Amino acid sequence: MVLARELDPSASPLDYYGYELRRLREHAGLKQTQLGDIIYCTGSLIGQVECTTRVPTRDFSERVDAALGTDGTFSRLVGLVLRSVLPTWFQPYAEMEARAAYISAFQAQLVYGLLQTEPYARAVLGVRSEGGLDAKVAARMERQRTLDRENPPLTWVVLSEAVLHQEIGGREVMRNQLAHLLSLRRREWVQVQILPFEAGAHAGLMGSFNLLRFDDDPDIVYTEDFVQGHMTANPQALREGSRRYDHLQAAALSVEESAALIARVMEERYGHQPVPDGREVAEVVVQR
Structure with a gap:
């Protein structure tokens, strides 16, 4: 059982979440173990979230809302909580990214964060994580x-x-990540292009960058x-970034x-693994 401590709900989104969880749980007349039984977790986990030693996930929040009848309160709060987990210097970008009408990204080494699978993100973030990996992964998935x-x-x-050949997290993680990139073809507002090795010297040699419009x-x-x-938002930097992206x-x-190249690398380097609906790989292989 996690010992309760006094929380200042104005201290941070996480403190407010923990304060409200304890208040509404007690108002419902439930002990931590009782709420845990309802939402299929331990009472200890409930206590850790209430004491802010554990960051809640979206799934946890949705289950709490259903159990306490809180009309989506925690599902709304969790977005703020997870955004606060992001590095301080990254939070302004994440806020702008969430409001952008157009996102143009070039990535030289990694899959762009919005397109990463959870295991791939865990492998990437785990390299430089000094703790709180679960929370950091949850924050990336929330984005x-x-x-x-x-x-x-x-x-x-x-x-x-x-990016396709850099093995992040092992063969299975990479296979599923490439399958996920292929599955994104069902979303007409998401487009992925591969800059092949044959392109030689290119406009992105200075490194990855994103443009938000x-x-x-x-x-x-x-x-x-x-x-x-x-x-x-410097106009000269924007012009240069746009010019480089057009060239890329x-x-x-x-x-x-x-898509055909992604499918080929997925098969030849990481072994065959059907994508979720079993169609995309077959479609792009035929086009080769």
Whole structure:
């Protein structure tokens, strides 16, 4: 049993979440173990969330809402909680990303965060994590809800072919990650192109970058170094970023050719694994 401690609900989104969970649980006349039994977890986990030593997931929050009849209170709060888990320097970008009308991303080494599977994200974040890995993975998965909103951003991602060959998390993780990229073809607002090795020297040699465009706000360009990220709306930087991205798109394979390459690498390097509905791989292999 986790010992209760006093929380200041104004201290952070996580403190507010824990405070409200304890308050509404007690109002319902439930002990931690009783609520845990209802939502299929331990009473200890309930206590850890209430004491802010454990970050709640979206699934946990939805189960709590159903158990306590709180009309989506915790499902709404968890988005703020998980965003607060992100590095302080990254939070402004995540907020802008969630509101963007158009997202253009070039990634030289990794699958773009919005397109990562959970096991792939866990492997990536686990390399430099000093703790709280579960919370960091949950926060990255929460970011992906941007693609599920009512009016999702048109998202165009160019990946270096190196991304397909860099084995992150093992063969099975990579196989499923590439299958996920193929399954995204069902979403007409998400497009993936592969920049092949044959392209040689290209406009992205200086590193990965993202462009965010908005209906009402100034556009921004985002880059990262090994310490933190940098976001700017400087017109000259935007022009240069847009020019480089146009060159990368022109040098990349078409969307259809890119899907065929992804399927080929998935089969030849990581072994055969059908994608969720069993159609995409067959379709793109026929086109080769």
